[in-house]
Amino acid sequence: MMGMRRWLGGVVAVGLLGACEPTDFGGGGTTGDVLFDRGFAFVREDRNVYVVDDDGDPNSPQRLTTAGGAYTPSISRNGNSIVFVQRSGSTSSIQTVPTSGGPVATLLSSNDAACGNCTNFRGPTFSPDGRTIVFAFDRGSGSQSSLGRIAADGSGFVDLTPGTTIAYGAPSFFPSGTTVVAPAGTSAFQFNQLAFVQVNTGAINNVSLGNEVLAIANRAVVSPDGRQIALDGRLSSGSTRIFVGNVTAQSISGTLRRLTDYTASTVQESFPSWVSSTELGFLFNDSGGDPSIYRAPVSSTASSVSLAVPAANEPFYGPN
Numbered sequence: 001m002m003g004m005r006r007w008l009g010g011v012v013a014v015g016l017l018g019a020c021e022p023t024d025f026g027g028g029g030t031t032g033d034v035l036f037d038r039g040f041a042f043v044r045e046d047r048n049v050y051v052v053d054d055d056g057d058p059n060s061p062q063r064l065t066t067a068g069g070a071y072t073p074s075i076s077r078n079g080n081s082i083v084f085v086q087r088s089g090s091t092s093s094i095q096t097v098p099t100s101g102g103p104v105a106t107l108l109s110s111n112d113a114a115c116g117n118c119t120n121f122r123g124p125t126f127s128p129d130g131r132t133i134v135f136a137f138d139r140g141s142g143s144q145s146s147l148g149r150i151a152a153d154g155s156g157f158v159d160l161t162p163g164t165t166i167a168y169g170a171p172s173f174f175p176s177g178t179t180v181v182a183p184a185g186t187s188a189f190q191f192n193q194l195a196f197v198q199v200n201t202g203a204i205n206n207v208s209l210g211n212e213v214l215a216i217a218n219r220a221v222v223s224p225d226g227r228q229i230a231l232d233g234r235l236s237s238g239s240t241r242i243f244v245g246n247v248t249a250q251s252i253s254g255t256l257r258r259l260t261d262y263t264a265s266t267v268q269e270s271f272p273s274w275v276s277s278t279e280l281g282f283l284f285n286d287s288g289g290d291p292s293i294y295r296a297p298v299s300s301t302a303s304s305v306s307l308a309v310p311a312a313n314e315p316f317y318g319p320n
Helices: none
Strands: 039-043 049-053 070-075 081-088 091-098 104-109 119-126 132-138 146-151 179-185 193-198 204-208 215-222 228-234 240-247 252-258 267-276 279-286 292-297 306-309 313-318
Touching (some): 039 306, 049 081, 091 119, 228 252, 228 279, 267 313
Antiparallel strands (some): 039 049, 119 132, 179 193, 193 204, 240 252, 267 279, 292 306
């Protein structure tokens, strides 16, 4: 039964997605001794990837990597794999690790021949069918950040926004798998728009944010039902808050609204992730303390929050 599950000591063999299986394994994985069905993936101060199942102990998460340098983990829709960015000095790579634990696979690295002078990968995420990964990247000093796509085995690199004159941030798929939405703007420090990008045709529709949101701090994510979007909006006070709004496959519908009723400028809310179409998880930090993951229901009025995972960063919930 679901309620009886706990972390297991035996090996649970869960492979990567579909028939694609990378063979260029990177270092830093762990043994396959984790049973994970649904919950949060995140990083901690040591910059390794962790997971905690909804039925597990949030105070004792399971570590999936050991090499450090991990950023922005994202869980596949079937819950079997996590994709993340690994940074070492000035180089970065897109890597995956099974949620069950096991070896890390390197899919794409800085300056790989497949994509030329790609560097500074950010915000990788799986398509709904698990066959592709979309991410933001740079093409060298002075260039604007672009969106790229690879297959789940690291092959078939495609630049989704070639010749871009604006910058793009971490993408999020609509349930159809044909459209992603990403923060966009004049630079990576001024994501004051949302870009709706058709992944097959390259057609792009840019939409301004409006309301009190000056820019998107880290990410914008589409709800599991494709009807809402959540983002971490930077305010004139310098703080960030989670905002939610209705959305179509091409635009925002209506006005963005705050998820919580916090007003202090010291409060920072960031990295939203949908737990369900009616609940969000996000990073919460106040006055420079340890950031932790909180959950809050999504409603037409400001919501109360509850602690989900202490001492965690850059959360992503899945599968959903």
